[in-house]
């Protein structure tokens with residue numbers, strides 16, 4: 001039987017970063033990473049591959065690089081036995097001293113009449129899977145996307161921008177697009193941009209079934225039916241935790257692996273990281289899914305740092321993300337609607353306004369009734385949107401108030417930052433102090 005000091009199951013962003021961190025911090029440890037699939041694509045950029053901006057062959061997920069950190073085995077782990085420190089694949093038994101589970105997510109499936117017809121797709125991150133969807137998109141005249149979350153919007157945007165003349169529908173069961181993370185004003189703006197690109201967004205419409213002979217021809221909703229050549233289904237993710245459950249490792253009522261602040265599971269010597277674990281919102285301590293590569297990447301590092309004992313605490317996550325629609329980036333941090341009060345400032349992402357490529361940069365901040373920052377929303381055409389999401393995430397974590405934000409120091413440089421005389425975070429904070 002083979003033995004390794006550290007075994008990692010799952011080579012997505014969580015497992016990959018765990019392996020890299022183990023190698024960096026504990027170079028003497030014998031390390032094995034097992035992943036059941038190879039020839040994968042980088043998931044985040046798949047919408048751009050579909051739209052043609054990134055070539056398929058240049059979007060390869062670098063699983064192979066794990067060989068630089070340790071041993072890589074392409075195989076399926078079929079069981080975990082924490083009591084004996086053993087994992088099983090169909091042909092092997094492997095013993096470990098420490099195990100990190102990073103088995104990720106699976107797409108949620110629609111279980112309605114006709115759901116097995118050809119032409120209905122879920123996200124598949126293998127190169128072959130992405131190629132198949134790309135070819136289908138190129139052929140289809142009528143495309144229906146089910147679900148209006150970030151991934152679906154990314155697909156709708158890229159398809160409508162890059163393939164003119166296709167009939168594109170987005171069907172969403174709730175009253176919100178983008179998983180309801182944006183304020184109503186921003187939601188309306190995103191919807192309007194999609195509409196201008198020819199995408200028909202139908203909200204409050206539940207898919208009740210599909211019709212067709214062998215291949216899907218119609219999507220049936222309560223309100224009627226939509227003729228279609230292709231269905232892309234993005235109705236969310238579920239944690240891939242059967243292995244943990246069967247191994248007696250505790251999961252919560254939604255199936256996410258329960259971990260403590262050091263990402264240790266209920267089983268001795270077993271840590272877990274990424275989309276398969278339960279996360280805490282650092283704003284209010286609520287349990288939230290962390291279905292993002294960014295969260296998984298961080299988790300992988302935390303689990304590896306804590307491999308030999310508690311060293312760094314998971315402080316929870318501020319929900320945040322960025323999407324692109326109609327050539328603009330929309331970012332959010334924390335909570336942006338409901339009872340929270342928002343103020344808005346429009347600055348620019350360079351200065352002076354005459355600087356080549358200078359564009360408007362819109363920032364909104366949201367405060368709770370204690371005056372603490374709980375959310376932010378950002379719109380612009382440059383990477384400044386990313387920078388703002390990052391800064392505001394930290395300010396939310398630190399429970400900053402408007403007066404402290406108004407006194408923040410930010411750098412200034414004409415080609416890359418807002419003008420010192422209209423620094424957006426500080427200006428919104430001043431507005432909040434006045435309101």
Ligand SMILES: Cc1cc2nc3c(=O)[nH]c(=O)nc-3n(C[C@H](O)[C@H](O)[C@H](O)COP(=O)(O)OP(=O)(O)OC[C@H]3O[C@@H](n4cnc5c(N)ncnc54)[C@H](O)[C@@H]3O)c2cc1C
Pocket residue numbers: 009010011012013014015034035036037043044045046047075076077078102103104105123125151240243273274275276290291292293294295296
């Ligand atoms: C189209 C798309 C766009 C996205 N865009 C973004 C974005 O812009 N930003 C962002 O932050 N996130 C984005 N995401 C989400 C992000 O890709 C996921 O959150 C991330 O991949 C999760 O990482 P993970 O390591 O936790 O799990 P995964 O990436 O799911 O990796 C887990 C791996 O474990 C393997 N595995 C599972 N079980 C076993 C087993 N029993 N034996 C062996 N191997 C096993 C799986 O095959 C998989 O390769 C996007 C996702 C998609 C699909």
